[in-house]
Amino acid sequence: xxxxxxxxxxxxxxxxxxxxxxxxxxxxxxxxxxxxxxxxxxxxxxxxxxxxxxxxxxxxxxxxxxxxxxxxxxxxxxxxxxxxxxxxxxxxxxxxxxxxxxxxxxxxxxxxxxxxxxxxxxxxxxxxxxxxxxxxxxxxxxxxxxxxxxxxxxxxxxxxxxxxxxxxxxxxxxxxxxxxxxxxxxxxxxxxxxxxxxxxxxxxxxxxxxxxxxxxxxxxxxxxxxxxxxxxxxxxxxxxxxxxxxxxxxxxxxxxxxxxxxxxxxxxxxxxxxxxxxxxxxxxxxxxxxxxxxxxxxxxxxxxxxxxxxxxxxxxxxxxxxxxxxxxxxxxxxxxxxxxxxxxxxxxxxxxxxxxxxxxxxxxxxxxxxxxxxxxxxxxxxxxxxxxxxxxxxxxxxxxxxxxxxxxxxxxxxxxxxxx
Numbered sequence: 001x002x003x004x005x006x007x008x009x010x011x012x013x014x015x016x017x018x019x020x021x022x023x024x025x026x027x028x029x030x031x032x033x034x035x036x037x038x039x040x041x042x043x044x045x046x047x048x049x050x051x052x053x054x055x056x057x058x059x060x061x062x063x064x065x066x067x068x069x070x071x072x073x074x075x076x077x078x079x080x081x082x083x084x085x086x087x088x089x090x091x092x093x094x095x096x097x098x099x100x101x102x103x104x105x106x107x108x109x110x111x112x113x114x115x116x117x118x119x120x121x122x123x124x125x126x127x128x129x130x131x132x133x134x135x136x137x138x139x140x141x142x143x144x145x146x147x148x149x150x151x152x153x154x155x156x157x158x159x160x161x162x163x164x165x166x167x168x169x170x171x172x173x174x175x176x177x178x179x180x181x182x183x184x185x186x187x188x189x190x191x192x193x194x195x196x197x198x199x200x201x202x203x204x205x206x207x208x209x210x211x212x213x214x215x216x217x218x219x220x221x222x223x224x225x226x227x228x229x230x231x232x233x234x235x236x237x238x239x240x241x242x243x244x245x246x247x248x249x250x251x252x253x254x255x256x257x258x259x260x261x262x263x264x265x266x267x268x269x270x271x272x273x274x275x276x277x278x279x280x281x282x283x284x285x286x287x288x289x290x291x292x293x294x295x296x297x298x299x300x301x302x303x304x305x306x307x308x309x310x311x312x313x314x315x316x317x318x319x320x321x322x323x324x325x326x327x328x329x330x331x332x333x334x335x336x337x338x339x340x341x342x343x344x345x346x347x348x349x350x351x352x353x354x355x356x357x358x359x360x361x362x363x364x365x366x367x368x369x370x371x372x373x374x375x376x377x378x379x380x381x382x383x384x385x386x387x388x389x390x391x392x393x394x395x396x397x398x399x400x401x402x403x404x405x406x407x408x409x410x411x412x413x414x415x416x417x418x419x420x
Contacts, residue, residue: 014055023037081399125143132168188218266278314402329405340386385413
């Protein structure tokens with residue numbers, strides 16, 4: 001019998017929809033067998049995790065790793081180390097970098113810069129190029145998807161031009177590659193921002209009012225209409241409102257969606273305590289919106305959980321002028337513990353957690369060999385201690401962004417080992 005590299009034993013394994021007493025044989029980065037310990041092949045190394053559980057490595061489809069000219073915020077090393085500590089074995093990196101990733105050349109350069117500097121699997125989005133004929137080259141270069149931000153233009157596609165967006169969707173449809181949408185209507189957001197900027201410099205509520213729920217709803221309705229016309233399915237990032245989710249619910253043939261832990265756990269009242277450290281786009285919403293998002297998880301309207309890990313410096317988050325604060329928070333190290341806490345509290349089942357954080361991301365973003373602990377799949381595995389309690393302490397983050405609106409929050413259930 002062939003000697004394999006590693007046997008993981010002693011724990012329960014989430015296998016084909018249930019927790020079973022089993023061991024996992026791994027060789028050359030692949031799972032070769034899941035079964036009783038007595039049936040395992042000989043191995044070079046063996047690790048035992050009694051009393052713990054093994055789940056598939058978490059896939060985070062919404063991550064800003066920064067690097068390049070934004071290395072002062074985050075690097076490939078610090079971002080992917082944060083992912084590994086957080087039980088995230090695959091991250092998909094957004095294109096709003098400096099320089100923007102919006103061409104095959106820019107994509108290849110970024111991918112090459114990451115070589116030898118990452119601790120987990122990394123896939124890369126692209127923004128849409130100036131010439132849509134270049135989409136083919138970007139896909140060939142290895143892009144996992146395209147990102148379209150409707151609140152501000154990133155890349156060359158005019159986000160106010162429905163015809164241009166339709167042409168972009170038609171081009172992407174040829175290759176069956178996902179498009180992730182930041183759904184906030186630019187005309188609404190920019191109108192309110194201009195209105196409030198000169199009169200509400202330090203008023204955090206003005207920031208919230210400049211990103212009203214209707215901005216999300218209008219953007220979702222607009223994109224769904226175009227997607228239906230083209231016959232393509234799009235993915236909505238960080239949905240934050242009950243009304244936005246309701247539109248998606250009626251159009252699941254043309255839309256999948258994600259929610260973030262911060263939109264599930266926090267309301268806009270968090271800004272009173274954390275100020276700029278709770279500023280993100282889309283912003284935190286009402287208690288009613290939070291309730292609707294949780295209901296969406298249970299009902300299946302929400303397809304997956306993503307962190308929207310968006311690190312900035314302390315200085316960029318600390319301005320007394322709300323309009324100078326950079327929106328976004330780190331999330332790679334808090335996402336899984338927060339969702340394990342939801343499991344501990346009975347809000348979601350373990351099966352639902354694995355579906356939202358492992359299986360659905362792999363399926364929607366065409367990540368072959370990811371999302372399951374089964375023979376033939378990549379050996380991306382997280383060992384979790386469901387009983388361990390921990391207080392979130394941003395000073396211990398591996399990310400450069402050592403702040404969080406979850407500071408001091410007690411979680412129940414943490415990742416203790418990550419295999420990639």
